[in-house]
Amino acid sequence: MKDLFVEATEVWQNGTCLDFKEDSAEQGPGFDGIFVTMGPDGGVCNTASPITGRNHTIYLGINCETASGIAHEIGHALGLPHTQIRLDRDDYITINEEIMSKEFDKMMEHEYYDDYTEDDKAELFKLYKLQYKKMNKSEQVNYTVPYDLGSLMQYSYSAVMMPKDTKYNTTMGSQFASFLDKVLVNEHYNCTGKCGTEGQEIKCEYKGFVDPKTCDKCVCPGGYGGKLCNDRPDECGEEIWIRGTETITKSFYISGNNGKYVTCTSWLRISSDFPVSNIAFDINDTTAQLWCSAFAAEETQKDTPPIVNTREDIIGGSASDYLKHFFNFGMKQVAFGGESGLR
Numbered sequence: 001m002k003d004l005f006v007e008a009t010e011v012w013q014n015g016t017c018l019d020f021k022e023d024s025a026e027q028g029p030g031f032d033g034i035f036v037t038m039g040p041d042g043g044v045c046n047t048a049s050p051i052t053g054r055n056h057t058i059y060l061g062i063n064c065e066t067a068s069g070i071a072h073e074i075g076h077a078l079g080l081p082h083t084q085i086r087l088d089r090d091d092y093i094t095i096n097e098e099i100m101s102k103e104f105d106k107m108m109e110h111e112y113y114d115d116y117t118e119d120d121k122a123e124l125f126k127l128y129k130l131q132y133k134k135m136n137k138s139e140q141v142n143y144t145v146p147y148d149l150g151s152l153m154q155y156s157y158s159a160v161m162m163p164k165d166t167k168y169n170t171t172m173g174s175q176f177a178s179f180l181d182k183v184l185v186n187e188h189y190n191c192t193g194k195c196g197t198e199g200q201e202i203k204c205e206y207k208g209f210v211d212p213k214t215c216d217k218c219v220c221p222g223g224y225g226g227k228l229c230n231d232r233p234d235e236c237g238e239e240i241w242i243r244g245t246e247t248i249t250k251s252f253y254i255s256g257n258n259g260k261y262v263t264c265t266s267w268l269r270i271s272s273d274f275p276v277s278n279i280a281f282d283i284n285d286t287t288a289q290l291w292c293s294a295f296a297a298e299e300t301q302k303d304t305p306p307i308v309n310t311r312e313d314i315i316g317g318s319a320s321d322y323l324k325h326f327f328n329f330g331m332k333q334v335a336f337g338g339e340s341g342l343r
Contacts, residue, residue: 008070017191
């Protein structure tokens, strides 16, 4: 569990000015930081955060034995609320409060809750409803960062909560921090001005920002990479040229990822005279898993803000393999000297 927690801290250290350091100090008067412990019943996974101050407790358990689940809880300790309780949430999602009780009862049917008393369940239902209670104006500070259905802090879609645009169903419930999650943290912790005049020399493209740790390169939205966000990310995938009506088959072989998420970005450069009519992806997973639990293609237009866009499921996996792998092919519509490219 400790290794997973360290992996989860890297989510928030990369692309921000934050650093996490282990401290053996006991929690008590004067403690200022994040106290991490196992949940009292071994299964709970939540964060107890005060309204003021920085004394936070993260309870870990079997319900968050993934780096992404722990990173979500660290997000709370850093001050991030659930995305679905933002004031502007009604423009993006629909909350069906009338069926909350019914859906909660379904959740309680799981054997994990067999030992819960009726009083326990009543208290848990109160907490359940709070996960969807909209903030008021005095509570919300979002630094004008737009709503992001692909945020790590956004719950998955369900009967209780659906996106206004159903194409975003599988975008919700992301297992990694989005670009705008990093923007929000940097604003909140005053990271944006860390580089001073040194950072002004770096001109990031596609709404990227100067890395507040190094001040010599950009942090880029998904699908972009390089020092100035004008290159393809240095990861699996490749640049593919299409110069007419043709079918191109490309294979990417990924092995030894140890159950971690893998992001592949391919850029398709095409002539505007030959629009893409069909894009198909296939995966050969050479790990011990029989198949991937999630594989999605994400397409973004050139001028779209750097939010996470629709992720269309290509294949699925078994429940036992859930969250083992995530393959995302980022495709971005950009211009290249008179031609258009679908990245």
